[in-house]
Amino acid sequence: MSQPPAGSANPLPLKDRMKIPRQSMPEQPAQERIFNFFEVNRGYSEELARQEARRCLECAKPTCMDNCPVGVKVREFVQSIVAGDFRGAAAIIRQDNVLPAITGRVCPQEDHCEAACKLHKKGESLGIGYLERFVADYEQRMGIRHVPTAAATGRKVAIVGSGPAGLSAAGDLVQKGHRVCVFEALHELGGVLVYGIPEFRLPKQIIREQLDYMRAMGVEFETDVVVGRTVTIDELIEEEGYDAVFIATGAGSPLFLGIPGEHLNGVYSANEFLTRINLMHAWQFPAYDQPMVDLHGKDLAVIGGGNTALDAIRSALRLGARKAYVLYRRSEAEMPARAEEVKHARQEGIEFHMLTGPLEFLPDEKGWLGAARCVRMALGEPDASGRRRPQPIAGSEFDVPLSVAVIAVGTSANPVIQSTTPGLDTDNRGYIAADPATQRTSRRGVFAGGDIVTGSATVILAMGAGRRAAKSIHEYLCAGSW
Numbered sequence: 143m144s145q146p147p148a149g150s151a152n153p154l155p156l157k158d159r160m161k162i163p164r165q166s167m168p169e170q171p172a173q174e175r176i177f178n179f180f181e182v183n184r185g186y187s188e189e190l191a192r193q194e195a196r197r198c199l200e201c202a203k204p205t206c207m208d209n210c211p212v213g214v215k216v217r218e219f220v221q222s223i224v225a226g227d228f229r230g231a232a233a234i235i236r237q238d239n240v241l242p243a244i245t246g247r248v249c250p251q252e253d254h255c256e257a258a259c260k261l262h263k264k265g266e267s268l269g270i271g272y273l274e275r276f277v278a279d280y281e282q283r284m285g286i287r288h289v290p291t292a293a294a295t296g297r298k299v300a301i302v303g304s305g306p307a308g309l310s311a312a313g314d315l316v317q318k319g320h321r322v323c324v325f326e327a328l329h330e331l332g333g334v335l336v337y338g339i340p341e342f343r344l345p346k347q348i349i350r351e352q353l354d355y356m357r358a359m360g361v362e363f364e365t366d367v368v369v370g371r372t373v374t375i376d377e378l379i380e381e382e383g384y385d386a387v388f389i390a391t392g393a394g395s396p397l398f399l400g401i402p403g404e405h406l407n408g409v410y411s412a413n414e415f416l417t418r419i420n421l422m423h424a425w426q427f428p429a430y431d432q433p434m435v436d437l438h439g440k441d442l443a444v445i446g447g448g449n450t451a452l453d454a455i456r457s458a459l460r461l462g463a464r465k466a467y468v469l470y471r472r473s474e475a476e477m478p479a480r481a482e483e484v485k486h487a488r489q490e491g492i493e494f495h496m497l498t499g500p501l502e503f504l505p506d507e508k509g510w511l512g513a514a515r516c517v518r519m520a521l522g523e524p525d526a527s528g529r530r531r532p533q534p535i536a537g538s539e540f541d542v543p544l545s546v547a548v549i550a551v552g553t554s555a556n557p558v559i560q561s562t563t564p565g566l567d568t569d570n571r572g573y574i575a576a577d578p579a580t581q582r583t584s585r586r587g588v589f590a591g592g593d594i595v596t597g598s599a600t601v602i603l604a605m606g607a608g609r610r611a612a613k614s615i616h617e618y619l620c621a622g623s624w
């Protein structure tokens with residue numbers, strides 16, 4: 143029982159593997175990193191990676207893999223790390239994941255592979271995400287590329303949107319020999335990965351390198367094309383000769399609170415705030431002109447408790463904010479942000495005010511934002527999301543002086559494609575209706591997946607949808623009909 147499985151590269155008996163503590167991720171110290179945008183997590187060394195990999199129990203039924211939305215063969219790649227074969231580990235990951243350096247950094251593994259890891263029940267799960275990142279970074283450092291050699295099928299697929307859903311589908315389809323072009327509305331590729339997630343969590347150079355890899359695989363990209371405006375889905379099929387289309391346009395329209403004062407100067411949607419920092423280069427000030435209000439010495443709050451809220455407030459801190467608050471109407475237990483991000487934010491001095499909801503934004507003497515009037519909340523019965531519903535406590539109102547407030551309470555679907563594609567069904571929230579197993583829509587030859595179907599979710603769930611769509615599109619193209 144305790145013996146290593148036959149043929150294992152790891153000589154340690156299983157009971158000894160369980161005695162190895164989970165290897166910590168080296169980090170940039172909090173007191174340094176609040177003054178820069180360099181990455182917080184520094185990545186494993188070869189020795190740390192091999193030591194962490196030695197903890198793997200090599201389960202006969204690897205539930206970690208079953209719980210991965212893209213099906214990465216975790217046990218196999220981890221065993222390659224144990225053997226010191228990092229190149230082999232990269233080849234294994236690449237079979238199922240075209241963006242390993244990205245998922246290794248931002249995928250919520252604690253909800254997927256690591257939650258299903260047998261070590262999790264006995265203590266701390268295997269650091270699968272950290273190991274994936276190590277392998278992906280090794281691959282990039284060494285310039286290793288696994289370029290597909292499938293014979294060209296002569297079929298053309300258009301992918302709309304260059305976020306993780308679109309990129310994942312593109313990677314799988316090009317490996318089947320189809321010609322793939324990704325159309326992106328913005329001037330930069332990557333979707334939320336590039337305009338939402340800040341440099342200190344996901345460096346832009348990492349995204350660029352993953353995109354270069356995809357170009358080397360044969361994926362074509364066209365930026366500044368707003369499908370539904372520049373060209374319609376029907377024109378792509380009827381005039382440009384695409385045999386199938388995958389819509390992966392995300393859920394990028396910000397939601398607001400609908401409270402008085404939201405129009406004041408100084409109140410931003412998280413979408414605009416982060417786009418200004420990431421795409422318009424505020425994070426590189428003074429090398430680039432500052433495309434937003436100077437935050438130095440200002441008091442700033444973000445409203446919300448997800449990854450977006452934490453990305454916004456931690457960016458603000460790095461841009462000089464004096465006080466940086468998170469105002470969240472539920473308690474920490476209900477916060478959707480990754481636990482690691484909450485930990486990092488606390489280390490950096492972000493102040494969390496739980497059970498706090500804004501009622502109104504109040505102007506200063508110049509008519510700009512001056513304060514948020516808030517109310518304390520208590521948690522009642524669970525709502526439709528399963529989380530306990532916050533209810534205001536009468537008479538508990540108080541004002542928080544603020545110069546900038548960032549609203550990060552969710553997003554919705556942009557309707558441009560839905561409104562210009564006849565016969566494309568949507569659900570009652572405006573998202574595209576697609577079969578969850580095949581990603582087929584009501585339109586023949588048109589598939590959809592990622593946030594534009596599910597609403598705002600995660601990178602790996604969007605990638606899983608991209609993979610399912612690629613499989614269905616391939617079957618559709620081979621069969622010629624469905």
Ligand SMILES: Cc1cc2nc3c(=O)[nH]c(=O)nc-3n(C[C@H](O)[C@H](O)[C@H](O)COP(=O)(O)OP(=O)(O)OC[C@H]3O[C@@H](n4cnc5c(N)ncnc54)[C@H](O)[C@@H]3O)c2cc1C
Nearest residue numbers: 303305306307327333334338369392592593599600601604
């Ligand atoms: C700030 C922030 C932080 C996040 N952090 C995490 C995290 O740490 N971990 C995690 O797993 N998830 C995180 N998420 C969620 C995750 O990023 C999304 O679930 C994921 O990016 C969705 O992928 P997608 O491909 O469906 O859409 P997107 O990433 O939104 O990409 C859609 C792309 O389509 C383009 N597009 C839209 N309309 C058109 C059109 N008409 N024509 C052409 N192109 C179009 C958009 O410009 C965009 O580039 C975060 C989200 C945000 C906003």
